[in-house]
Amino acid sequence: MxxxxxxxxxxxxxxxxxxxxxxxxxxxxxxxxxxxxxxxxxxxxxxxxxxxxxxxxxxxxxxxxxxxxxxxxxxxxxxxxxxxxxxxxxxxxxxxxxxxxxxxxxxxxxxxxxxxxxxxxxxxxxxxCLHPVCTKPRGKGVAVVLNANDRVSGSADSVLNDLKRDFPGIELVTNSIDEVQLLSLFGRTDWIITNSYHMTYWSLLSGGKVTPIAHSSKIPGLLSLFDLPREAAATYRSGDSQQLGQAIRDALAQRRFIELEDPRGAxxxxxxxxxxxxxxxxxxxxxxxxxxxxxxxxxxxxxxxxxxx
Structure with a gap:
């Protein structure tokens, strides 16, 4: 760095x-x-x-x-x-x-x-929390946003390609998008499924729905910051793309997500x-x-x- x-x-x-x-x-x-x-x-x-x-x-x-x-x-x-x-x-x-x-x-x-x-x-x-993404009016779509790092997601591209075949109406991207793409994504979606700390953070602060999937202590710690139960995050082993893909499919099938009652106050x-x-x-x-x-x-x-x- x-x-x-x-x-x-x-x-x-x-x-x-x-x-x-x-x-x-x-x-x-x-x-x-x-x-x-x-x-x-x-x-x-x-x-x-x-x-x-x-x-x-x-x-x-x-x-x-x-x-x-x-x-x-x-x-x-x-x-x-x-x-x-x-x-x-x-x-x-x-x-x-x-x-x-x-x-x-x-x-x-x-x-x-x-x-x-x-x-x-x-x-x-x-x-x-001071970035405009946190006040971006949300849309109605659904997106899966994965950490692009192989140590975190395994092969993120493989997971997203597998999902593309079965869920053609869902947006599928990684967190390597740029700032313009980020704001556009939040403007089109209301529910994000992600293993990214910041996608979880911004989704909650912007008043959207989010399904967090944790591989490390980061996301459970973030949920504690919002006074949400740490168990609200699904979990998988770091780098295990098969476990990650299954967690995403389970979330989509069960429509399991969390959201804040008062995102403005947060x-x-x-x-x-x-x-x-x-x-x-x-x-x-x-x-x-x-x-x-x-x-x-x-x-x-x-x-x-x-x-x-």
Missing amino acids: QLVNKKGVSFYSKWDAEPANIGDQLASPMLYFDFNNLGSRKILVVGGGAIPDALEVFPSEQHDARIVWGVGKSEPLVQSSKEKRKIIKRRIKSRLASLLELIFKAETRVVSSRELRTAASYLVPCPS RARFCSLNETFASAVMQAVPDLEIQVKPSTAALRTQCHIAACI
Whole structure:
């Protein structure tokens, strides 16, 4: 992953991941907030997206302040012994890094997470709650949107081709679509079946129906954020395209989905949590100025007004 430098602030996210992932591309706070470094301190902003090593990426001696914005984790639901050891090692490394930072005070840190079950100081949902897709008027169609990564979906193309033969009226795409295609898709559909975190997130916030299919801890954690039962997500083993395809077919046959009673209220609450965190960051890093971008300020106002109706 590459750093993006704007107005004296460095940003690290998974925006350039391969294969392309529209969720990762739209998860960075730099898309929704203007950051301006008024001093000489070196500032790093990490997030959003699933970045389990957010406290370790880029050594602390390279930066004077580290802001971790709404990051999450992704741990397999079905774990091999090797995966369990890897997760334990990662947790120990993260806690050790935090302890060393506390002892040596190498950099100022302001840490938030999109996960409820975390030791982060602030709960901050993905800042893409400020994206227009979350207020897009929904259509009437049905779509299956799969993660394009083979480690997640196995062969997404094979799954979609199999479904195409039996369900010709359903839109079948991956999350490698671009922003224009994303908005168009949401405008045509009301129900999305997906194994993508952000497709689930945006579907719920936009008032649509969604059938989440989980391979890792990400989607169950997201459902907890919405105060929805984690068991509402179907599950499958990471990379098992056969299990994934069957879960999709079961959802279509049973018309099983979830939706929010108050998506407007959820959007307003999530926008507010992001703004509150921005204020906390400015208090901790006085040389850093953060303002909601004009385009997202209009959306934020719309969210707050709608929540009061």
